[in-house]
Amino acid sequence: MQEIELEVNGVRRRLSVEPRRLLADVLRQEFGLSGVHIGCAQGACGCCTVHIEGVPRLSCLTFAVQCDGASIRTVESIGGVRAEHLLQEAFRSEHGLQCGYCTPGYIMTLVPFVSRMVEEARMPEDEEIREAMSGNICRCTGYHGIVAAVRKAIGDQMAASGGANHAG
Amino acid sequence: MRPTPFEYHRAESLDHALALLAEFGEEGRPLGGGQSLVPMMNLRLARPAHLVDINGLPLDFIEVEGDVLRVGALVRHERYLKEKVIGERFAAFHDAVQWIGHPTIRSRGTIGGSIAHADPSAELPAVAMLYGATIIARSANGERRIAADDFFLGAYMTALEAGEMVVAVEFPLPPAHSAGAFMEISERRSDFATVSVGAQITFSGGSITGARIVATGVELQPIRAIPAEEALSGKPLSACEARAAGRAFAEGIDPISDNVASSEYRRSLAAELTSRAVEKACQRALEAGQE
Amino acid sequence: MQADRPRHVGARVQRVEDTRLLSGTARYIDDIRLPNMLHLSFVRAQYAHAKILEIDTDGLADLAYPTIVFTGKDTAGIAVTAHQDFPEMQFSEQPVLAEDKVRFVGEPVAAVLADDPYDAEDAAELVFIDYDPLTVVGTMAQARDPEMPAIFDNWKGNIFIERQMKGGDLDAAKAEAAHVIRRTFYNQRQTGVPMECRGVVAEYDQASRVLTVWTSTQIPHLVRTYICEELGLPESRVRVVAPDVGGGFGVKGQVFVEEVLVPWLAMKTGRPVKWIEDRREHMMASIHARDHEHTLEAYVSAEGRLLGLKADISVDVGAYSTYPFTAAGDPGMAAKVMPGPYDFQAYEATFRALATNKCPLGTYRGVARPSAVFSLERLMDEIAAELGMDPFEIRLKNVIRDFPYKNVLGFTYDPGSYAESLEKARDLLAADIAEAARSKASSDTRIGVGCALFIEQGAHGTPDFTRRRVPIETGYIAARVEMEPDGEVIVDVGLQNHGQGHETVMAQVAADVLGVDPSNVYVRQGDTLTTPYSVGTWGSRGGPLGGGAVHEASKILAEKLRAIAGHLLQTDKEKIVLYGGKAQVDGAEDRFIEIRKLCRIALRNVDQLPEGMIPGLEAAYSLDGSADGTYANALHAAVVEIDIKTGKMKLRRFLAVEDCGTILNPLIVDGQVRGGIVQGIGSAMLEHFIYDEECQPLSTSFADYLMPLATEIPNIEVHHIETPTPRTPLGAKGLGEGGAIGPAAAIANAVADALGISVLKTPLNGNEIWRLATAIREGE
Numbered sequence A: 001m002q003e004i005e006l007e008v009n010g011v012r013r014r015l016s017v018e019p020r021r022l023l024a025d026v027l028r029q030e031f032g033l034s035g036v037h038i039g040c041a042q043g044a045c046g047c048c049t050v051h052i053e054g055v056p057r058l059s060c061l062t063f064a065v066q067c068d069g070a071s072i073r074t075v076e077s078i079g080g081v082r083a084e085h086l087l088q089e090a091f092r093s094e095h096g097l098q099c100g101y102c103t104p105g106y107i108m109t110l111v112p113f114v115s116r117m118v119e120e121a122r123m124p125e126d127e128e129i130r131e132a133m134s135g136n137i138c139r140c141t142g143y144h145g146i147v148a149a150v151r152k153a154i155g156d157q158m159a160a161s162g163g164a165n166h167a168g
Numbered sequence B: 001m002r003p004t005p006f007e008y009h010r011a012e013s014l015d016h017a018l019a020l021l022a023e024f025g026e027e028g029r030p031l032g033g034g035q036s037l038v039p040m041m042n043l044r045l046a047r048p049a050h051l052v053d054i055n056g057l058p059l060d061f062i063e064v065e066g067d068v069l070r071v072g073a074l075v076r077h078e079r080y081l082k083e084k085v086i087g088e089r090f091a092a093f094h095d096a097v098q099w100i101g102h103p104t105i106r107s108r109g110t111i112g113g114s115i116a117h118a119d120p121s122a123e124l125p126a127v128a129m130l131y132g133a134t135i136i137a138r139s140a141n142g143e144r145r146i147a148a149d150d151f152f153l154g155a156y157m158t159a160l161e162a163g164e165m166v167v168a169v170e171f172p173l174p175p176a177h178s179a180g181a182f183m184e185i186s187e188r189r190s191d192f193a194t195v196s197v198g199a200q201i202t203f204s205g206g207s208i209t210g211a212r213i214v215a216t217g218v219e220l221q222p223i224r225a226i227p228a229e230e231a232l233s234g235k236p237l238s239a240c241e242a243r244a245a246g247r248a249f250a251e252g253i254d255p256i257s258d259n260v261a262s263s264e265y266r267r268s269l270a271a272e273l274t275s276r277a278v279e280k281a282c283q284r285a286l287e288a289g290q291e
Numbered sequence C: 001m002q003a004d005r006p007r008h009v010g011a012r013v014q015r016v017e018d019t020r021l022l023s024g025t026a027r028y029i030d031d032i033r034l035p036n037m038l039h040l041s042f043v044r045a046q047y048a049h050a051k052i053l054e055i056d057t058d059g060l061a062d063l064a065y066p067t068i069v070f071t072g073k074d075t076a077g078i079a080v081t082a083h084q085d086f087p088e089m090q091f092s093e094q095p096v097l098a099e100d101k102v103r104f105v106g107e108p109v110a111a112v113l114a115d116d117p118y119d120a121e122d123a124a125e126l127v128f129i130d131y132d133p134l135t136v137v138g139t140m141a142q143a144r145d146p147e148m149p150a151i152f153d154n155w156k157g158n159i160f161i162e163r164q165m166k167g168g169d170l171d172a173a174k175a176e177a178a179h180v181i182r183r184t185f186y187n188q189r190q191t192g193v194p195m196e197c198r199g200v201v202a203e204y205d206q207a208s209r210v211l212t213v214w215t216s217t218q219i220p221h222l223v224r225t226y227i228c229e230e231l232g233l234p235e236s237r238v239r240v241v242a243p244d245v246g247g248g249f250g251v252k253g254q255v256f257v258e259e260v261l262v263p264w265l266a267m268k269t270g271r272p273v274k275w276i277e278d279r280r281e282h283m284m285a286s287i288h289a290r291d292h293e294h295t296l297e298a299y300v301s302a303e304g305r306l307l308g309l310k311a312d313i314s315v316d317v318g319a320y321s322t323y324p325f326t327a328a329g330d331p332g333m334a335a336k337v338m339p340g341p342y343d344f345q346a347y348e349a350t351f352r353a354l355a356t357n358k359c360p361l362g363t364y365r366g367v368a369r370p371s372a373v374f375s376l377e378r379l380m381d382e383i384a385a386e387l388g389m390d391p392f393e394i395r396l397k398n399v400i401r402d403f404p405y406k407n408v409l410g411f412t413y414d415p416g417s418y419a420e421s422l423e424k425a426r427d428l429l430a431a432d433i434a435e436a437a438r439s440k441a442s443s444d445t446r447i448g449v450g451c452a453l454f455i456e457q458g459a460h461g462t463p464d465f466t467r468r469r470v471p472i473e474t475g476y477i478a479a480r481v482e483m484e485p486d487g488e489v490i491v492d493v494g495l496q497n498h499g500q501g502h503e504t505v506m507a508q509v510a511a512d513v514l515g516v517d518p519s520n521v522y523v524r525q526g527d528t529l530t531t532p533y534s535v536g537t538w539g540s541r542g543g544p545l546g547g548g549a550v551h552e553a554s555k556i557l558a559e560k561l562r563a564i565a566g567h568l569l570q571t572d573k574e575k576i577v578l579y580g581g582k583a584q585v586d587g588a589e590d591r592f593i594e595i596r597k598l599c600r601i602a603l604r605n606v607d608q609l610p611e612g613m614i615p616g617l618e619a620a621y622s623l624d625g626s627a628d629g630t631y632a633n634a635l636h637a638a639v640v641e642i643d644i645k646t647g648k649m650k651l652r653r654f655l656a657v658e659d660c661g662t663i664l665n666p667l668i669v670d671g672q673v674r675g676g677i678v679q680g681i682g683s684a685m686l687e688h689f690i691y692d693e694e695c696q697p698l699s700t701s702f703a704d705y706l707m708p709l710a711t712e713i714p715n716i717e718v719h720h721i722e723t724p725t726p727r728t729p730l731g732a733k734g735l736g737e738g739g740a741i742g743p744a745a746a747i748a749n750a751v752a753d754a755l756g757i758s759v760l761k762t763p764l765n766g767n768e769i770w771r772l773a774t775a776i777r778e779g780e
């Protein structure tokens, strides 16, 4: 067992874990974060994506002990229980989800992508959006609604942050 | 699909890491990005008793020293796409990185891990061979410099010894009159390559003076396409007979066969991608000449 | 009467279930945690066919933590059986833990329980099993070889069942034919791969004798019935709950051995037991799909009229018959649906289910139709090529235009838009067709256009299942609608939502009938405690039958509301309209009473009810499908671009012209169609579950079993034609599976067009396309 300290969704906590425990399991078991899902446990589906120090990372390929002192965010912190982040709103309006199992992973992968596009004030081509989500598998939607949601979220966020001009 | 128990050690310095690795021998493994090791541990195909986490070490440098580009073992794949020197001097390298996995993998996986893991279809081992890179390995006993050509011994097999770790990879800067390209065919964009080919040519006065060509997906480690390299020597950039070079390479190989691709398919891809990589390299050479 | 007012049915209503799914607060099976719970890890067979000589569990005694282990000796006699009631059927019994023999790699052999899942997995590695390997039956040819040993002791050969279906005079058709065209087609083995694996949690309360089982299933009531029958428990005291389910696609539409075993373990140990399947287990030991070989022989007139069709259908169904659709499910369905959308009256099919040492075959989106459509639609293009006709022309010549149409097997099709969809697609594709023709001059890049026309029987009624004589037995869906004193509505429906949006659509349906807003309707499903007995969600029946049942139950309640309102407003109840939360007199907007007030009266101020009226607001309805179900139709078209030198194929365009009758919610219809299509694209190009000669599974991870990723898929165009069916209350036909049915055929036809050759099998991956392009490549 190893003592570690994690800051999860803004709350710091010390805990003692076996080194082999995957971050995904620790977030689920110790922190009760049911939004972290495990789809393949080998980095191929993206369901378990969380942010470690702001960067999307696969929590099924990360040991909790590696994160001692780190700040971690999960989908629970993105838009609250009402899922009010603009990207979540766009997933709703564009039908970017069906069974929902892969959805938190998409949100965690794509929130930084959307922010980056807004910062760069550009609307990416579909191809770039699809590349950005190529580490996530959705078996329900056929991806169409997710691509549409990303476009909408970028557009909405640009409009909200002062209507930076963007193409298409 | 959860790992077997192990002890975790966070390396505080390179010497600390090397001391730990020396202590544990075959039982210990460096933990880099974890993007290959942890899947294998989850599947219980790898069962290290000790993991030495090297992520805190100052090995994430990319620096040019004289005519060598030194890439620290902890440089993450995505970084090459932003590094000016890679874009300008190592076009084939730049091409290749875009084929590695998906964005989340690219932001975490390291060159040290990729080189040490030596997946038969991985891009970075091929890139290292393409540029004639040197793998810098360190152990408690000191440093070894291993030419990439001698480093990859088979699927997941390298010249590294227990207790040894990759600390950097040194790429000689390609000379001014050179150009390269990297081509890949994979089932899906982010899959490991079915076959990939990198080509790097040097030229003078509109003709090819030397070529280095490396392919994956033919054998269980990247191989040099020597017959193609030889076929190109002296050919004009504008009519380099890339197709013949590809054929020359393909004729001499006996590719592996598996559920992804038959031997015949791999042979055909090796010829075609060699031809395309060479053509692209020549085209880049010609474009550079016009500037 | 209410036609001119805006309705919720048909509107693009956003889904109510999305918020919990987006916020991470949904509860999937792995989120169920109970005090004192044991975690189960399986020891699974490493051989495809072997005798179990000895199971050694001694190693567990040395562990520092307590474990409990069970083997087939402990569970002897507990099994999943699924029998098709025909004398030809050979019987299989899948023990919950293998007893004397294992029959496929991945079959559970021992169950190891520990307090922690990591520890349970460690402990399971310490169970040693001594096997005596037996000859493996690994291919369809081997299964048909009488010399091969039988997988089951009392069997003759390895054929579960072989039967025939026929109609009309095939000899006459053959005699009349100017062309006889015969081809053999093959679709590879696949698996459905929901993103969430399976899982079961069970808890038994000794005092009340109540067993609660949470399982990631599409069919909670059927799981309950099976558990009760197998373990001898009263259905009244067994509750099966499907929590949020992370995808099913038919995979979770069977009763699995684990669903019987885990409750048994909970009863045996007296502690809650949890099993969460991992991805490897899921790939090798849930259920597989497809693996069809069809030989078709078409009898065609000189003008290109299809006169008759002969089919020989073999399916590799693996080691056991699955419940409730049995080993005969896929081959029988292929034989039944093969005639498709074309007008001909002579047909004969021989179909067989072959047993091999592989993971059992079960239902997966489309169930046999993707393969049947692949074969028939490829055959149509082969006929067109042979007769020098255009693919659209041959189809337009043979397509059914007059409805209702009684097909060669006696099934009567409700009205559809087969010819219209063909014509529409031909217009939409005109530029691509021209470009494809021009590309034929190139030996570098070829473009091809392919289409697939198909119908999908859905919302089947009980007679359809009776005919099949399978344990499913019936197909009705029940709904119960209840209003509360504050006017809120509860809909309990016997469906199980795993992405289809039932919680939204059922609310839309009830809201329209009851005159309230969908936000006032709370839909509950997936729990046998709250919902009326039903068969669950599968077979494209949620909308037409589930929606229909909610509609009919709501109508009963609406009738009562109108009666109360009529009484209070002193008018004829027929004049009362329920709309916008009010019961008003039609044409007199100011004469109304609020619906929630009616509810209060019906449930609390009952003294104000009309004389003799019974208090309460609750209604139930069970809706069975019509005997032959409904027939949705669709036209799928693919435009592909092929790099001749490398075999790399790019899907440039994919479009669907679909007709599912009345559209209940266009957002959801488009989502179902697109999602299904992308699974179909996976079938066409990528997904292949491979076994080696010893039947060792080679595709047990996402690195080996390749599903479409976003980068492989174009935006999918969906066009609609709406031909409401008279066979369901809302005019809706089945929809959920259709998307997955057409792509393999459309893409294969596009490849055949691009390369000018026959395409006889899938998957059309890089290697296969490269092989098919050999002649063009070498002809340069």
Ligand SMILES: Cc1cc2nc3c(=O)[nH]c(=O)nc-3n(C[C@H](O)[C@H](O)[C@H](O)COP(=O)(O)OP(=O)(O)OC[C@H]3O[C@@H](n4cnc5c(N)ncnc54)[C@H](O)[C@@H]3O)c2cc1C
Pocket: A042, A043, A044, B029, B030, B031, B032, B033, B034, B035, B036, B037, B038, B039, B054, B073, B099, B100, B101, B102, B105, B108, B109, B110, B111, B112, B113, B114, B115, B116, B117, B119, B121, B122, B123, B124, B164, B165, B166, B167, B190, B191, B192, B193
């Ligand atoms: C879904 C998926 C797709 C992928 N696709 C591709 C792809 O297309 N192309 C590709 O090239 N890769 C691909 N990868 C692998 C990825 O690039 C890995 O990051 C890389 O191969 C290993 O790097 P790592 O830092 O993650 O190594 P780790 O996983 O940490 O380690 C891998 C091995 O190397 C050892 N090791 C690590 N660092 C060192 C060191 N400095 N010195 C000595 N030994 C060391 C470890 O002990 C271990 O044995 C994919 C991975 C996944 C999960």
